Amino acid sequence: MTPNTDNTGASTVDLNQQLFDRAKTIIPGGVNSPVRAFRAVGGTPRFVQRAQGAHFWDANAKRYIDYIGSWGPMILGHGHPAVVDAVQRAVTEGFSYGAPTEREIDLAQAIIDLVPSIEMVRLVSSGTEAAMSAIRLARGATGRSKFIKFEGCYHGHADALLVKAGSGLATFGNPTSAGVPPEVVQHTLVLEYNNLTQLEEAFALHGAELACVMIEPIAGNMNFVRASVPFMKRCRELCTQHGALLVFDEVMTGFRVALGGAQSIYAKHIPGFAPDISVLGKVIGGGMPLAAFGGRRSVMEMLAPLGPVYQAGTLSGNPVATACGLATLQEISRPGFFDTLASHTRELVDGLKAAANACGVPFSADSEGGMFGFFLLPQLPQNYATVMTSDGPRFNRLFHGLLDRGVYIAPALYEAGFVSAAHSTDDIAQTVAAAREVFEAL
Numbered sequence: 037m038t039p040n041t042d043n044t045g046a047s048t049v050d051l052n053q054q055l056f057d058r059a060k061t062i063i064p065g066g067v068n069s070p071v072r073a074f075r076a077v078g079g080t081p082r083f084v085q086r087a088q089g090a091h092f093w094d095a096n097a098k099r100y101i102d103y104i105g106s107w108g109p110m111i112l113g114h115g116h117p118a119v120v121d122a123v124q125r126a127v128t129e130g131f132s133y134g135a136p137t138e139r140e141i142d143l144a145q146a147i148i149d150l151v152p153s154i155e156m157v158r159l160v161s162s163g164t165e166a167a168m169s170a171i172r173l174a175r176g177a178t179g180r181s182k183f184i185k186f187e188g189c190y191h192g193h194a195d196a197l198l199v200k201a202g203s204g205l206a207t208f209g210n211p212t213s214a215g216v217p218p219e220v221v222q223h224t225l226v227l228e229y230n231n232l233t234q235l236e237e238a239f240a241l242h243g244a245e246l247a248c249v250m251i252e253p254i255a256g257n258m259n260f261v262r263a264s265v266p267f268m269k270r271c272r273e274l275c276t277q278h279g280a281l282l283v284f285d286e287v288m289t290g291f292r293v294a295l296g297g298a299q300s301i302y303a304k305h306i307p308g309f310a311p312d313i314s315v316l317g318k319v320i321g322g323g324m325p326l327a328a329f330g331g332r333r334s335v336m337e338m339l340a341p342l343g344p345v346y347q348a349g350t351l352s353g354n355p356v357a358t359a360c361g362l363a364t365l366q367e368i369s370r371p372g373f374f375d376t377l378a379s380h381t382r383e384l385v386d387g388l389k390a391a392a393n394a395c396g397v398p399f400s401a402d403s404e405g406g407m408f409g410f411f412l413l414p415q416l417p418q419n420y421a422t423v424m425t426s427d428g429p430r431f432n433r434l435f436h437g438l439l440d441r442g443v444y445i446a447p448a449l450y451e452a453g454f455v456s457a458a459h460s461t462d463d464i465a466q467t468v469a470a471a472r473e474v475f476e477a478l
């Protein structure tokens with residue numbers, strides 16, 4: 037036995053804590069994106085050493101079944117051989133040129149082939165950048181400034197999007213972050229998700245001034261809340277009627293809930309349905325910094341250098357990221373990929389539901405493709421206010437109970453979960469068994 041091991045030889049020093057302590061001295065909060073700091077759930081963030089398939093290992097060499105998958109991108113699991121191979125080959129040809137490449141055309145074509153509403157697409161490096169650029173494009177294309185977003189939807193951290201509802205439909209938003217001047221959000225109108233009455237009123241009051249409605253069609257930033265079909269249908273109708281653009285933020289849902297994204301699901305219920313602009317990210321980069329926005333040709337041609345809307349990026353269309361994205365899209369386009377993924381995800385969700393029911397824990401859950409959400413509530417919520425009625429302390433006990441048992445779910449109750457093609461039936465069975473143990477003591 038050495039001073040730092042117990043009598044089984046296992047380390048008694050928490051290396052995650054050591055890294056966290058070190059990180060906190062030089063990185064604000066010890067992390068490069070706030071939710072990673074575990075502030076909502078308490079405790080020590082796990083510092084990842086490596087990942088493979090459906091698992092990652094932390095600094096203490098403990099293995100976790102990963103239901104975050106880098107917050108969505110890792111739809112194939114970690115280290116998929118075809119993706120690793122494509123990236124390794126790309127790396128040997130150079131990291132970045134700042135000049136166009138054939139691979140950018142191939143990726144643009146792959147996106148256009150899979151998402152019929154996209155006729156032209158521009159590649160960028162993050163979802164934030166894509167969403168911010170989509171708003172600018174909508175404003176430039178319509179010559180209008182105001183736009184609608186919905187409470188609980190997250191579209192990245194551009195200033196005009198860090199906003200909460202004002203005191204009524206006649207008043208526009210208030211910043212949710214210090215450093216965002218009120219003037220910058222004065223054109224952002226925040227409405228309740230799935231609230232048809234508010235939507236009608238907002239268009240009646242401001243329809244002629246609205247550049248766009250921006251929406252997460254399945255909101256993964258308030259766990260998992262679907263926009264109802266009637267609500268989405270009315271969003272489309274009102275935008276068309278008033279000359280506003282419908283912007284679908286599919287950074288999370290794109291190539292994740294279905295090969296054609298959430299819009300392909302709404303199109304099954306609403307004849308002829310299509311957004312004007314789509315915002316993409318996460319899966320299209322396969323874990324590398326890559327995102328995109330695209331839409332109708334007439335709108336996209338407003339972008340520089342063709343049109344007056346400026347948008348640019350040193351690393352946009354990066355050759356290594358595009359190789360990673362292309363290989364990922366190729367793999368997920370194989371016949372049956374989404375059927376298998378969706379059925380594994382449903383298996384997980386149904387298993388969790390059955391375990392919660394058996395233990396008398398209020399529980400509701402939903403999934404689509406490889407994305408899922410669950411609530412410690414008897415019924416699925418329809419909007420942010422209801423999501424936030426969840427029992428926070430109880431969720432935190434569930435989170436830590438699972439974490440102790442080697443199951444890593446999002447460290448906040450308002451985040452969605454992700455299953456990858458690498459999650460096996462055995463991984464899912466282990467997860468459900470762990471959840472059952474935790475539910476029993478919840």
Ligand SMILES: Cc1ncc(COP(=O)(O)O)c(C=O)c1O
Pocket residue numbers: 107162163164165167190191192193252256257285286287288317318327
């Ligand atoms: C729906 C949605 N839009 C935009 C973003 C911002 O993307 P990024 O974190 O790549 O800037 C996110 C990030 O989680 C997202 O979920």
